[in-house]
Every structure is written in C-alpha cells, then in structure tokens.
Amino acid sequence: MEILKLKIRADGEGKVVLQVPQNLANQELEIAIIYQATCPPPVTQRPEELGWPPGFFEQTAGCLADEPLVRYDQGKYEVREVFD
Numbered sequence: 001m002e003i004l005k006l007k008i009r010a011d012g013e014g015k016v017v018l019q020v021p022q023n024l025a026n027q028e029l030e031i032a033i034i035y036q037a038t039c040p041p042p043v044t045q046r047p048e049e050l051g052w053p054p055g056f057f058e059q060t061a062g063c064l065a066d067e068p069l070v071r072y073d074q075g076k077y078e079v080r081e082v083f084d
Helices: 056-060
Strands: none
Touching: none
C-alpha cells in the first residue's frame, strides 16, 4: 500500500477530477477519500442583518463622485517628553 496525498478543489457542482501519476495508469486502484476542509466556508449576511438600514448602500454608493475629497493640513506633530 502506498499513500498518495493530493490537494484538489471541488468545482461549483461539487465535482472533483482526480489525476494520478502516470506510473499508476492502467491499474486497478482502491481510493479512499479523507475530507478535511482547509478553511471554513464564508458566512454571508445581508446588510440589514448586520444593522444597516434597508437600501443604505444603494442610496449612498457614488454619492461623492462629483465632489472630490480634500484632506486639509493636519498641523504639526506633537513632540512628547521621552521616558527613560
């Protein structure tokens, strides 16, 4: 018995295409699959479920397109006393 470890990704339909090394071609193989997710699936929530008002992003997206943002002078950096 030989252990061959491969990392593969399932497609959107849950299908996986398994390719084995050429030296295993034309042989009868017994394959065991051990499922180990590498990362948890993303949890998606609607903005309303996260506390945003309904339609907030649709109403505000691009609202500053005609008004360029300006960053004004921040003044001088405060020099603080050094501790020993």
